[in-house]
Amino acid sequence: MNNIVHRKPKLKILQVGKFYFPHRGGIESVTQSLSEGLANAGFEVTVLCSMEKRWASHSEEIEGVKVVKLTHLGVIASQPITPSWPDVYRDLAGEADIIHIHCPNPLAELSLMLAPKNKPVVVTYHADVTRQKWFLPFYHPFQRAFLHNVDRIIVPTENHIKFSQVLPEFKNKCSIVPFGMDPKLMQKTILSEKLTHELQQKYGVFALFLGRMVSYKGLPFLIQAMKEVNHNLVLAGDGPERALVEQMSKSMGIADRIHFLGRIENQDLFKALYYASSMVILPSITPAENFGMVQLEAMAAAKPIIATDLPSGVPVVGDPGRSTLIVPPGNSELLAESMNYLFAHPLEAARMGMVGLKRFREQFTLNKMIEGHIKVYAQLLGIPFESIVSPDQFQDQSIHNVLHWPDQEVPTHTDIDKKKKVA
16 A cells, blocks of 8 residues: 555554444545555554444454454444443554554543543544534533543544634644545556546546435535536436435436446545546535545545535645635535636636646645654654654555656636635
8 A cells, every 4th residue: 555664662552433444434434545555554453343243243354454353233323332441442553552543433532531631642533523422511521631632633624623612722733734645546457448438438528426325415506506507417326415406406407417426445546537537526415525535536536626625625635726615515606607617717627636636646646644643653652753663664655657747837717716605
């Protein structure tokens, strides 16, 4: 995954999450990338999580990471109820040099509070709890006590602190380490190039949505925008909102321009969808979209992005006006204008994609994420960073894209009127 060479001492890292691969989700994706990256760097990494289904507890090794999965009795308010968790956590924490908890995760937070704390504890704070409002009066006081008890809080963007209901009072404990992605995941292959050509032949010029079809993704707002866009939209993914969105496209008479591909399992097809598209759309309407890893995939493929101005990390992943167009959430009129602008100005769209690619390489690669975390660990352990890894091993290899940098200057803004009210 990366080329980091480890030096002694060999540190033991316990990563704690709700679920792990093959479970799909933003937190699980970050936990897996971080764990495998650290293991590849030579660290001894153990992940503690719950089973995705009610099967017996077991341990397995995945890409050099020891994964301990515990059986649960069910899931309440997105939290698996795992009776054996506190005892297993106590044993694994006792063997670790660093404990790293991915939050929100009430059961893991409770386990930390109940167990003796004699190891540095790092938290990655992915997002506030927002959907389970009935739970918040009970959870917030406990959560604050937990955060007072940890040594460092890692967030991927400054907006995670700015818009959080909880983190501003813990700002002095926070470190910003952007989420990262391995550039190789978007590296072209002979097959992906062939599929890219086939997709362009089949769908022509098209915009791409790729992700789970759930309510906070704002897909009805995207379908509504398509009434004013005379190009194709390809939607890759599945979920409970799919039937609604399909019915919307039929009732609006635009089903011939909206194409549902379902869940994408083939990695070459996954890459080809990005490279064949003209732009990538992230139309989310609530802060439940707290970062948007799809934006890293789009930038790595040198594609412009249209995203929404959420009180989350979403608007600051790209460079607004240069790699990304930002529209108000739920405003289908401005979304349509933005899509039509990029379709009508392919040179600017290409240049925005190149700005995004440069930004990805400079800030969002997996190696940079791993390096940032190791620096935090080294600080907490009071040991020099250079005694753990060799910094010259954090060199990312560039992705070689067919797209070349056009000659004219990159605009700092577009002609799109971003001041219109939310529809």
